Amino acid sequence: MRVILCEEIKLNLKSLLIWGLSVGGMGLVCILLYQSMQGDMKEMADAFSNMGAFSDAFGMSTLSIATLEGYFATEVGTVHGLGSAMFAAITAIGILSKEEEGHTGEFLFSLPVSRNKIMAAKGICVLLLLIAFTIICAILYLTGFAVLGEELSYKEFFIFMASQFVMNIEIAAICFGISSLSGKNRMGIGLGIALFFYLYDLMGRVVPDMKDYLFLGPYSYANASEIFSGTERPVLSFVTGYFIIIFVVLSSFIFYNKRDLAS
Numbered sequence: 001m002r003v004i005l006c007e008e009i010k011l012n013l014k015s016l017l018i019w020g021l022s023v024g025g026m027g028l029v030c031i032l033l034y035q036s037m038q039g040d041m042k043e044m045a046d047a048f049s050n051m052g053a054f055s056d057a058f059g060m061s062t063l064s065i066a067t068l069e070g071y072f073a074t075e076v077g078t079v080h081g082l083g084s085a086m087f088a089a090i091t092a093i094g095i096l097s098k099e100e101e102g103h104t105g106e107f108l109f110s111l112p113v114s115r116n117k118i119m120a121a122k123g124i125c126v127l128l129l130l131i132a133f134t135i136i137c138a139i140l141y142l143t144g145f146a147v148l149g150e151e152l153s154y155k156e157f158f159i160f161m162a163s164q165f166v167m168n169i170e171i172a173a174i175c176f177g178i179s180s181l182s183g184k185n186r187m188g189i190g191l192g193i194a195l196f197f198y199l200y201d202l203m204g205r206v207v208p209d210m211k212d213y214l215f216l217g218p219y220s221y222a223n224a225s226e227i228f229s230g231t232e233r234p235v236l237s238f239v240t241g242y243f244i245i246i247f248v249v250l251s252s253f254i255f256y257n258k259r260d261l262a263s
Helices: 002-032 034-049 053-057 068-093 115-148 154-181 187-206 208-216 224-228 235-258
Strands: none
Touching: 002 034, 002 068, 002 115, 068 115, 068 154, 068 187, 068 224, 115 154, 115 235, 154 187, 154 224, 154 235, 187 208, 208 235
């Protein structure tokens, strides 16, 4: 099991570095641009805060983009939210199915290792990659704050990063489940799932009738504007998210063990 885990980490290390440095790098650039744009931001903040549904969707009605916290929540929060979700999706969507699609299953399934251990190793690999991705991005963002010499509420910052991490686990769990059912790499579906959840949350904050159902999406408890504005944490969203993670992962083990796997 440990050999499989180490091999999976090696295979995904390049992808981790590319995605982590790309998403974290874009966030870092956005942070470094803050001071040069600060003067213009003050003039734009009032206009953006009064744009109705658009302001609500991106949190500009509760936070001012003229402040570092408001700027980070609306700009970097969006970049990290989308980028991390896509990384989680593409990492998990093919972690199991690639063995059948690449015809490497004949060797893997012949090893004296149970399917449960194979799945556990691959699942742990996804978890470790998400942890590493989150750490890389957090370090880059904190580097940006240090370079600017600006003070940020670190409590809210770490709550945001932790919430995003849980959100990524939920998206990865769903894609892991799909990977256990499919014999082909469904990367397009994985990216579609990440984008769907983002758009679902965006629409839920714009359309009044959808607000009561926001808790069904993982972005509902990882929204940067709500975290940095001190809004009460949505307990129902967290409970729903944890339930989905546990249910999907357990179901994945059950279905994968019953499937006739192609070699």
